Amino acid sequence: MTPATGEPDVLVVGGGPAGSTLAGLLGAGGLRVTLVDRARFPREKACGECLNPGGVATLERLGLLETVLATRPVELRGWRLGTPEGPSAVGHFGSGVGHALGIRRGAFDHALLDRARASGVRVLEGFHLQGLELGRGIPLVRGREVGSDRVWEMQPRIVVGADGLRSVVARSAGARSRPARRIKASLSWHLEGPPPTEPLGHLLLGGPFTSGLAPVARSAPHADEGSVPGRSIWSHTVVVDPRRYADRLRADPEGLGREALHALLPDDADRFDPLGPPRASGPFDSPVRWAARGRVLLVGDAAGYYDPLTGQGIYRALRSAELAAPLLRRGLDAPDTLAAMMQQYDRSIRRAFTPGRRIQKILDRGLDSPLLRRFGVTILSRRAAGADTLVGITGDRLSPRALFTPSAWSDKALGTPGEPSPSTHWMG
Numbered sequence: 331m332t333p334a335t336g337e338p339d340v341l342v343v344g345g346g347p348a349g350s351t352l353a354g355l356l357g358a359g360g361l362r363v364t365l366v367d368r369a370r371f372p373r374e375k376a377c378g379e380c381l382n383p384g385g386v387a388t389l390e391r392l393g394l395l396e397t398v399l400a401t402r403p404v405e406l407r408g409w410r411l412g413t414p415e416g417p418s419a420v421g422h423f424g425s426g427v428g429h430a431l432g433i434r435r436g437a438f439d440h441a442l443l444d445r446a447r448a449s450g451v452r453v454l455e456g457f458h459l460q461g462l463e464l465g466r467g468i469p470l471v472r473g474r475e476v477g478s479d480r481v482w483e484m485q486p487r488i489v490v491g492a493d494g495l496r497s498v499v500a501r502s503a504g505a506r507s508r509p510a511r512r513i514k515a516s517l518s519w520h521l522e523g524p525p526p527t528e529p530l531g532h533l534l535l536g537g538p539f540t541s542g543l544a545p546v547a548r549s550a551p552h553a554d555e556g557s558v559p560g561r562s563i564w565s566h567t568v569v570v571d572p573r574r575y576a577d578r579l580r581a582d583p584e585g586l587g588r589e590a591l592h593a594l595l596p597d598d599a600d601r602f603d604p605l606g607p608p609r610a611s612g613p614f615d616s617p618v619r620w621a622a623r624g625r626v627l628l629v630g631d632a633a634g635y636y637d638p639l640t641g642q643g644i645y646r647a648l649r650s651a652e653l654a655a656p657l658l659r660r661g662l663d664a665p666d667t668l669a670a671m672m673q674q675y676d677r678s679i680r681r682a683f684t685p686g687r688r689i690q691k692i693l694d695r696g697l698d699s700p701l702l703r704r705f706g707v708t709i710l711s712r713r714a715a716g717a718d719t720l721v722g723i724t725g726d727r728l729s730p731r732a733l734f735t736p737s738a739w740s741d742k743a744l745g746t747p748g749e750p751s752p753s754t755h756w757m758g
């Protein structure tokens with residue numbers, strides 16, 4: 331058994347953006363924090379790798395933006411939205427919305443974990459949580475060291491589940507409201523391709539695949555990936571119905587990825603080369619009944635996830651950490667307030683994310699219908715401000731209420747003046 335060098339105040343399980351950010355904030359505030367992750371960093375993660383404007387603003391508020399900019403992400407000013415039926419539109423992040431970043435999850439997550447370590451957090455990599463026992467008092471947490479028979483146990487005052495989509499903490503604590511529905515699966519991979527000529531991500535909506543592509547590194551400096559200087563690295567994600575594509579997901583993921591890239595960029599797909607095989611993921615939807623109860627608190631995907639379509643997951647990971655930190659600090663400083671602080675966090679999470687989840691579900695259903703998809707994107711192509719408003723909402727910088735203001739439906743773009751107007755040719 332690995333000896334615990336003094337039990338932590340808080341054990342954070344998972345070193346993704348949610349766990350590292352919360353651990354760092356608590357560690358900097360003087361609490362004894364241990365973070366365990368079954369992976370060794372840097373580790374990759376299936377992701378479209380776009381940090382939306384809300385996520386960028388959260389990093390800035392938390393003093394973490396410089397750390398992330400040091401990983402050399404790519405600035406993105408909006409999205410080009412296409413449909414298999416033909417209509418397309420461009421939504422720019424308008425003034426006051428800010429910008430998004432194309433990031434490499436390996437580097438991004440590692441940088442945030444290192445910041446947590448520098449804030450005094452004890453980080454244990456290769457530590458796999460297997461379960462927890464919740465009696466009336468302090469939780470007992472058990473796991474195994476990856477690649478060995480050694481088991482470990484800890485008795486923290488609080489356990490934070492930041493262990494992602496299939497959170498063992500959420501499941502063991504009884505937070506899951508039902509098993510995930512197997513309605514979507516994804517492939518994501520890095521491609522080397524031409525440098526971008528406009529600061530936009532690209533999304534093909536609906537049809538057999540939903541497919542997203544964004545630049546995540548301007549040049550390709552990583553010799554370990556066999557890349558050529560002067561080319562850029564792009565992140566490509568494909569989301570499909572696993573029932574329809576089960577065989578190809580298993581037997582030919584690379585062919586499926588290529589086909590989806592051709593659907594997204596019929597004229598340019600051959601200019602991209604994969605830097606490795608695609609990474610599969612899914613199912614996604616993992617609802618929870620609560621995000622904090624007793625001595626267990628959930629952040630990021632562990633606190634509920636629906637779908638990668640609108641690219642809001644990292645924002646929610648960072649924002650849930652930002653909401654949790656001051657409440658946990660107060661609850662641990664004054665234990666008689668802990669239960670109230672946990673309830674307050676639970677309410678804040680619902681208030682912060684429920685409207686966005688509703689919009690996600692509406693978009694998801696609309697995109698299933700070719701008629702609605704075509705109609706919706708045709709309107710957005712004629713009403714530039716509508717497209718800007720929509721990407722501002724899914725960018726977590728505008729309230730969904732913005733859609734109901736007259737200015738959202740003018741034909742004038744809200745995007746910052748002086749930005750290149752949308753063109754159909756977008757690569758060098």
Ligand SMILES: Cc1cc2nc3c(=O)[nH]c(=O)nc-3n(C[C@H](O)[C@H](O)[C@H](O)COP(=O)(O)OP(=O)(O)OC[C@H]3O[C@@H](n4cnc5c(N)ncnc54)[C@H](O)[C@@H]3O)c2cc1C
Nearest residue numbers: 344346347348368377378379380459493494630631643644
């Ligand atoms: C295909 C796809 C595309 C996406 N695209 C985007 C996008 O473009 N933009 C966006 O904002 N979001 C996107 N998301 C969502 C985003 O990836 C997640 O919302 C985000 O990673 C959540 O962060 P997290 O810290 O909660 O969890 P994670 O990043 O998943 O981190 C969880 C950590 O917990 C560790 N862990 C898990 N189980 C255990 C255990 N039992 N013991 C110890 N450690 C454990 C894991 O190793 C991992 O490091 C996408 C998701 C998918 C699947």
